[in-house]
Amino acid sequence: xxxxxxxxxxxxxxxxxxxxxxxxxxxxxxSGLGDYGDHFSVEGAIDYHDIEGFPVSTVAGHxxxxxxxxxxxxxxxxxxxxxxxxEGYSMTDVVLPIRLMRLMGSEILFLTNAAGGVNYKFRAGDxxxxxxQIASFVPSPLIGPNIEELGVRFCDMSQxxxxxxxxxxRKTARELEIPIQEGVYxxxxxxxxxxxxxxRMVRALGGDAxxxxxxxxxxxxxxxxxxxxxxxxxxxxxxxxxxxxxxxxEVNEMAERTAPLFRKLVTGIISHMG
Ligand code: HPA
Numbered sequence: 001x002x003x004x005x006x007x008x009x010x011x012x013x014x015x016x017x018x019x020x021x022x023x024x025x026x027x028x029x030x031s032g033l034g035d036y037g038d039h040f041s042v043e044g045a046i047d048y049h050d051i052e053g054f055p056v057s058t059v060a061g062h063x064x065x066x067x068x069x070x071x072x073x074x075x076x077x078x079x080x081x082x083x084x085x086x087e088g089y090s091m092t093d094v095v096l097p098i099r100l101m102r103l104m105g106s107e108i109l110f111l112t113n114a115a116g117g118v119n120y121k122f123r124a125g126d127x128x129x130x131x132x133q134i135a136s137f138v139p140s141p142l143i144g145p146n147i148e149e150l151g152v153r154f155c156d157m158s159q160x161x162x163x164x165x166x167x168x169x170r171k172t173a174r175e176l177e178i179p180i181q182e183g184v185y186x187x188x189x190x191x192x193x194x195x196x197x198x199x200r201m202v203r204a205l206g207g208d209a210x211x212x213x214x215x216x217x218x219x220x221x222x223x224x225x226x227x228x229x230x231x232x233x234x235x236x237x238x239x240x241x242x243x244x245x246x247x248x249x250e251v252n253e254m255a256e257r258t259a260p261l262f263r264k265l266v267t268g269i270i271s272h273m274g
Contacts, residue, residue, distance in 0.1 A: 004092045005147045007053050011096065012103045014052045019104060020044030020068050023077035025273050026098070026106035026226075027266070028217065030082075030113035032233050032255030036263055037067040037078050044068040048081070048097075055083045055093040066101075072271035077101050084212055086191035091141040095220035099150065102224045108165070108273055109221040111230035112266065114255040115211035116194070116238035116246075118203050119183055124237055124254050127265065128181040128209050129169050130161050130230035135215035137188050142223055151223035160218050165229035165273075172268040178261060183208025185232060187215035196240025210238055231265070233258050 001009075020043050029036050048054045048064035056064055064081040079101070085094050098109065117126065146153040173180040186202045188194065190212035194202070202210050209232045218228050235254040239246055 002145055002147055004144065005149060008096055008099050008103070010053050011051050011100050015046055015066075015100065015104070018044070018046050021075055022105035023068065023075045023101065024106065025074055025076045025108045025110055025270060026079070026101035027076050027110045027270070028079045028082055028112060030213070030233070030255075031235065031252060032114055032259045033112050033262055033266065034080060035259075036266065037069065037080055039263060040069040040071055042067050042069045055089050055096060071267060072274070074270050074274045076270060077104055077106060082213060082217075084191075085138055085189055085216065086212055091139050091216055092144065095141040095217055098217045098220045099224060102221065102226055107227060109217070109226045109228045110266070110270070111214050111217060111228065112262070113211050113214050113230070113232050114235040114251055115185065115209040115232035116199075116236055117208070117234040117241070118186070118199055118210055118238045119181070119208040120241070122181055122208070122234050122237065124234060125258050126181050126234040127173075127178065127258070127262065128183050128232045128234055129166060130185045130214070130232060131166065131182050132161060132184045133215040133218060134184060134186045134205060134207060135219060137186070138216060141216050141220045151225065155223045157219070157222060160222050160228055161230060162227045165227055168272045169229060169231065169269055172272060173265060176264060176268050178265050180231075180265075181208070181234070185214060185230065186210045188212060193246045194239050199238040199240050202238070209234060233262055
């Protein structure tokens with residue numbers, strides 16, 4: 001068996017008997033949304049450490065577990081803590097949890113993250129619905145022998161962020177009177193933040209926000225025919241756009257500050273996914 005597929009199926013075997021239910025939505029909790037699951041009566045949790053062969057995050061403050069809950073009646077598996085490429089994992093390990101949540105039954109992948117704003121119309125604290133992405137600066141998680149059981153070799157990427165889900169996000173934001181920007185997310189490898197020249201490059205390429213996750217996950221999900229949507233919390237304006245140097249603390253602080261509104265928005269969106 002293909003090594004990547006073998007590892008994935010090993011993890012699936014390991015979670016299968018622990019699985020409390022079949023999720024419809026897979027929700028990846030980015031910075032700021034880490035405690036989202038605490039606001040619901042969780043029906044089950046699986047610690048990443050308890051899944052044999054599962055990649056475990058090394059970033060301080062990132063809890064690592066799957067949480068299972070009905071949110072507004074919709075069965076959701078939440079990823080509390082994701083792994084990043086810059087931690088040293090292979091791209092196939094980075095997206096293993098996404099593939100695993102698909103195998104659990106999830107049809108929709110809802111991605112969230114904190115990102116740097118590249119578009120001059122953005123402000124720190126804004127939300128941005130992801131309409132498209134550029135992942136060309138990091139290796140594709142689909143490199144290597146194609147895993148036919150998961151998807152096709154050359155997968156279509158013409159509508160990664162599904163139009164219907166985008167409409168739900170717009171409608172929900174309007175209902176809740178939460179302003180939301182829209183734009184293209186660009187994934188860079190990190191872990192260093194960008195230089196001002198790199199930020200200008202991203203802007204010249206048509207990017208609106210920059211980060212170190214998400215796009216590779218959307219590729220793996222598209223490969224497995226999941227419907228994908230995503231929202232970035234613009235935790236800061238990207239390097240060179242303000243006079244202040246960037247710090248992880250600043251990024252986290254803004255992500256935390258927007259958390260209550262972000263939670264409200266995400267819950268409202270999920271209520272329309274049933
Ligand atoms: N750059 C890259 N990743 C980020 C940023 C940024 O400015 N802010 C939050 N994640």
